[in-house]
Structure formats: structure tokens, C-alpha cells
Amino acid sequence: MDLLDLIDLTQSVLDGVLFGATYSLIGIGFTLIFGVMHKINLAYAAASVGAAYLSLIVVSHVPVPVVYLVAALMGGVLGWLVYLICFRFLPLSNPLATLMSTVGMLLAIEELISHLTQGMPMNYPAMFQSANIEIGSFFIRGDLLFVFLIGCVAMVGLTQLLKRTRLGLATRAVAQQPVAAQLCGMGINSTNASTFVIAGLLGGTAGAMAGAAIGVLSPLLALPLTVKGLVVTVIGGLGSIPGAIVAGLIVGGAENLFQFIRGVSERDIYVMLLLFVFLVFRPGGLFSPPGGRD
């Protein structure tokens, strides 16, 4: 591999890392819900894509940043809906039921999008497409950088929310001791609902950013985003937000690395193998001690 190839490779990986912020957001969403409810919401990525689609309703009427905002808001709404339908009324002791329920929701959302759009991909607005920053032989794509920055803003916002507000405190309390939290006057249902809403806001942002980076939205986006998001969550460590952040960037970069070396159709095989490597050597994830008996 000569220097030119190496530069191309690095460029590719760099682009991937920037896009990886989107995966980080999805990973955070999964980990947030798992951390609080000890359940998985498999419909999360689909709802995020759905939120991005919903924001397309206003695309011709408002400036682009507002479109993204609408996507985030719609994500929050969809998150609340998913909570209501799949989690609120199901017995906590039966995680299989909520799992199946969210799977059903995932399928339903995907199909709904397919039908309403006749399966045609739809263009999604990006920003700063023409603004590229040159550093030596490398380009930093403006639109990807923007995606990355918005992702960072969202993550910072989330950490502040969790650490500094009463809502964040309630979320963490309910996660650790639901019964005691209730006795302290925290409504479990409202707290859980808000967790879903917050995760949904993040998800809507992620959906919008994915659309912006790729340029189009398609219902086929939901499943790969779900799988990659889960991979990120596991590599980062279940329940660890910093883990999800780092893992998202790693997966984004690795994805492009594999694509560069082996092509698009084999790329995902290696991403999955990367997951397996982590599972074997560090089942607890990045930010936890290597798997031991405890």
C-alpha cells in the first residue's frame, strides 16, 4: 500500500469517525433506556428514522436547522409513544414481553414508512456541504463535521441534564432503586416516560444527522442503524454513556476502514467480528474491568 492509498485510507477513516457520532447517539439512547429500565427498546433506531421522516413535513417551509430541531422533537414524541405502547402497561418482570413488543413496533414503524413513502428514498437536507476544511492532504468534510459537532452538543446536553437537573437525578434514582425512589415521591411512570422522551430527542437528532450525512432517508436505514447501535452499546459497555460515545466513533471509523479494505458488501462482516472480539475479551465493554467472575 503506497502513500496515496494510506492517505485515502486515513481520509476514509476520518470521515467514518465523524459519522460515528451518529452511532454514538443511537448507542447512548439504547444504553440510557437499558440503564434505567433494564430493558431493551429495539424500536429505538426505527423511531429515530421515523422522526427524521416526520421532520420532512416542514422541510420546504423552514430553514434547515429548524428541520433538525423538528426531527429531535418528533423523536421525543415518538419515544413517549413507544413507552406508552410497549412499556407502560407491561409487567416489569417479563422482559421477553417488552422485547417482543418493541420488535413488533420496529416492524410496524418500518412498514408504515415503506407504505407511506412508496418505498422511495427521500432527500434529506444537509448543511455545510460545500464547506470543506483542508489540512494538508486531508479534507474534513463540512457536512460531516457539522454532524459530528451537533452530536457532541447533544451528548454534552445530555450529560448536563443527567447530572445537574432534578429530572436527571430522578432518572438515576429510579434506575437504581425503583421502589425506594417511589417512596421518596418520584413518580416511576413519569420518570420513565421522561427517560424515553430524552432518549427520543437524542434519537431524532441522530436520525436527522444520519439523513444529513447520507443525503437521503430510506426505510432500509432502520435495521442497520439498529444493529450498529446495539453493537456500539455493547462495545461501549451496557449502561455507560462515555462508553457509547467512544464506541460509536470507533465503529464509525472501523466501518469505513473495513469498507476501504474489503469493499462494501463484506464490510459489515468485519464490524460484527469486531463485536465478537470485544465480547470474548471484554464482555463488560470498554469502560469496565475485563470480564471476571464478579
Next chain:
Amino acid sequence: MLELNKVSRHFGGVKAVDELDLTVHQGEILGLIGPNGSGKSTTVNLITGVYRHQSGSMHFKGQDIAPLDPHERTAIGIARTFQNIRLFGHLTVWQNLWAARVVRRGGWSGFRERWLSGAATAREQAEELLEFGNLADKRDMLAGNLAFGEQRRLELVRAAASGAELLLLDEPAAGMNAEEIGDLDERIRKLRDQGRTILLIEHHMELVMEVCDRVAVLNFGRKIAEGTPAQVQADAQVRAAYLGADESAVS
């Protein structure tokens, strides 16, 4: 039979078990007592392998058990009951015993016995245990549907069903009334008379003093006293641990 030498285990900054020396002799009933948080349950978890000890050594019948997984420790003869009952609630009483039967034979007959059916002798043994626990008429009931006292009895005989020579009983008397404790006392003695060794963790002082041959006392993860029940009762440090320093100074 069981020897713990300077065994330690800490969690973060807390030393749950601190250089513990403990010996359980074959055929004895040893009581392990101490105030809450003194490390009794952690000790049981260390012995059964649920937690790994961080220093010191543990030997069972002369064999170093450190490299063994929990189920392997049960296979060599150490079994336990749980403080909060952990029965297989959706299995019947009989199936709970049957699942716990440890098969030590290898080869085809061992495979058959482990996975397929059971040899007649194994079934007989399980039936005897059922009788012993006074649960024979409930053998087809789901364990989760048993009354509390019955569940405790099942927990006890299930530990015995694995064929273990050393039984670790973790607060078996919790929540029992006087009559049930009396039955428990008898059962523990019978289990010992049948050739087993018992390590009993308990808060019920009367039971401990009644049934144990020797007693060891833990506080803050360390052993502070050891001896016959009478000796331990009279020990000043033990009284201080339970009652507080002022009290012991007064009496």
C-alpha cells in the same frame, strides 16, 4: 475438612473479609455469627466460588479449591442454601431435587445419568430426602407455590441432594417460628449424623448455641473469637461487638 487461610476480599474501599482464618473439622457443626455487615455472607460466597478471593488460600479435603468454578465446587462436595430462598419456582419439588443431583460418574453411563434418566439408586436417594424434608406428599407441586416453611425445607434438602459433604447454611432460620426452628434443629443434627459437616450462619442465638459444636465470630471481616458456644458467649470482645463497648464495660 475446610480450611481458609488468611482469606481476604474487598469491594472498593470496603474490606468485606479481612485475613480470615477458619477451619471446619469433619463431622462438626460450626456456627458463624457476627453483627450485620461482618462478612458472613461474603465468606459463604467466597467458599462457594461466587466471588473470587483476593488473597489467602482455601482448601477442601486438602485440595486447593481456588481454580474451581462454583458448580465444580458443588461437585466436589460443598453445597449451600440461600438466605433469600432461591428455588426453581416453576419446577416441581421433585424436579428441584432431581436437578440438584450431582453426577460424578463419567463415560456413557455418567452421560446417561446426567442428562437422560436416573439410576434407581439416585431416585431412591432423592425419595429419601423428600421424606426427610417432610415433602413427599408435595412432590408434584410447583416449588413457587409452597408455603414459606416448606420452601425452606426444600432449600435445605436440595442442598443435601447434591451429595455434598459440607453444607453451608445461610440463615436458614430467618422468618421461622419457634416450632419450625425446633424442627430445623433436629434436621441439622440428623444431617450431621448421616455423615455431613455443617457450617451454620445464623442470627438466632438460641439455635446457634443449641446445635453448634463450635462457634466463630466475625466483626468487620475479621474473626474476633472462636470456641464452644459457652466460651464465645462469655467473650468480652463478642459482647462489645454486639452490644456496644459501653454495655460490656458495665457488665
Next chain:
Amino acid sequence: MDFYLGLAQVIGIHTLLGLSAWCVLHTGQVSLAQGGFFAIGAYVAGMLTSMWQWPLALALVTGAGIACVVAIAVGFPAMRVKGLMLVVATTAFAEIVRLVFFNLEWRIETSEGVVGPNGSLGFGGIRYFPSNGWSAFEVNALIWSLVGGVLLLLWWFDRSRVGTLWRAVGEDEIAAQSAGINLTATKVSAFGIGGAIAGLAGGVFAHYTTHVEHSNFGILLATFAIAYPILGGLASLAGTLFAVIFIQGFLLEGLRFLGEWRSLLFGALIVLVMLVRPDGFLSRALWPGRVGPRRQQTASPSVDDSDTARQEGSRHA
């Protein structure tokens, strides 16, 4: 009549798929990998009969056998993780399998022309049934005798110690460990047997559809696989069969008039059933002696009492 025979074939294959998931779910693990083993069985058996003229029975058994071996190989590392991580690991595995077959190109010259998997175009020309004059009725007979055989086998397992061990591990891993049960051996055995059953189903599937491709083996199939035992209730084998008949028979076919909205309905239906009967439709009405909601562990089990109390507490909350 042909329509019903075709439907019966689908129901039979999906029942086998559901039963394969039943084994694994019984030990308390959620596996989205059954579709992957199905694919392995399909491709292997299909390749053996169409490319090398193997007899059907041998090809099917080999397909199932290889799926079983892969399941055991994957099972060992996978069993080290629990809950969500296992879900992700099995999903990842299934995706790897699908992508491998997406990329697999292996064509050879036979007396019937060029046959073999053709990458993204799929694997067609698995003409064993038509070439040997099997009627739809005979295919059904094969499928349903396999279903019957597997049902019998699993029923026997359930009654023998294997079933007890599987369920004990599914109930409470910590208690099982201290009762001397080797967790890894138990979980891997269930995984392996489940893999073999799925592989068998895949082999037959490849032959009656004569053309398979990677998109047949996606997450939707894996979802169907675990949906059947969950919706039918893990407590019984028959529940899985009824769930398949209900979903494939009444819903997907009976509501054919809804056309493309069927898949949407499937999703909505799952959500509905979980709301109304979270333990599956057969587990409460017909088995009234059951204790209550089955407690499956998706968070890692913990051993100190405060955590146990919390689990108990959340069960009754």
C-alpha cells in the same frame, strides 16, 4: 388444494424454526441467531443435492449437523454474556451468516447445467424435489414427519433430566450453579440442539422453494423464530405450534386481502398480544397451575441479598 398444501409446508417449516428457538429460550437466553442456522442448513443441504447429487436424507442430516457444530462453536463464547449482550451477539452472528452467503459464489458444471450459490443473486436450481417427482403432498408428509419427530424428541427431553436442567438454568442461574449444574454445558447444549433443528428446517426449506437468497434469512426470520414460542407460551411445546398456525395460517394468509399491509399488521399484532397476554396466549388459560409470570433474567444476576430483594421487589411491583 395446492394453496393449502403450500400453506401447510410453510407452517411446518416455521414450526421447526419456532421449536429451535424454544430450546434456547428455555435456558433463559434470547437468541436472534436461529435464522443464521436456518440459512446454514439451507445452503449446505441445497449445495449437497444440487451440486454433488447427494441423497436428500444425507444432505438434510449433514446440513443440520453442520449447523449444530457452528452453533456449539458460537455458543461457547456467546454463553459468557447474558441479556442484551446475548441478543446483540446472536443478531451479529446471524448478520455475519447472511453477509457470508450474500458474498458466496461457488458454481460448478453438472449434468443439469451450472448450479451453485451466485452471490447476491442467490442460490437457485435446487431441483431435487421436482427432478425426483415429489408431489406437494409428499413434501408435506416429509415436513410434518420431521415436525412430529422433533416434537417427540423435545417432549422426551422436557420430561427427562435435560429438560429439568434447561429449565433450572432458565429460572435462576445462581441457584443452578450452586446446585452443581454446569451452566455453560447446559446452555451450549440447548443452543446446539436448537441450531440443529433450525438447520434441518432450513434444508427442507431450500428444497421446496428451490431458490434461496440472503434476504430470506434476515432479522425478520429470526424474529418470527422467537415470536412463536414467546407468543405461544414457553410453558408448552404445543403453544409454539398453535402460534405458528395462528400467525401464518389465520393472520398472514387469512388477511391476504389486506395485501401489502400484512407485515405492518404483524408488527402491530405482536404489540397487541404482548399487551394483553404477556406470557403468551397459551400459558395461562390451559395451564392454571402455573406460578405466575416467568421470571427471565436479562440483567446479570447478582449474589448479594439487596439485589435479590430488588429483583423480588420488582417482580411484585
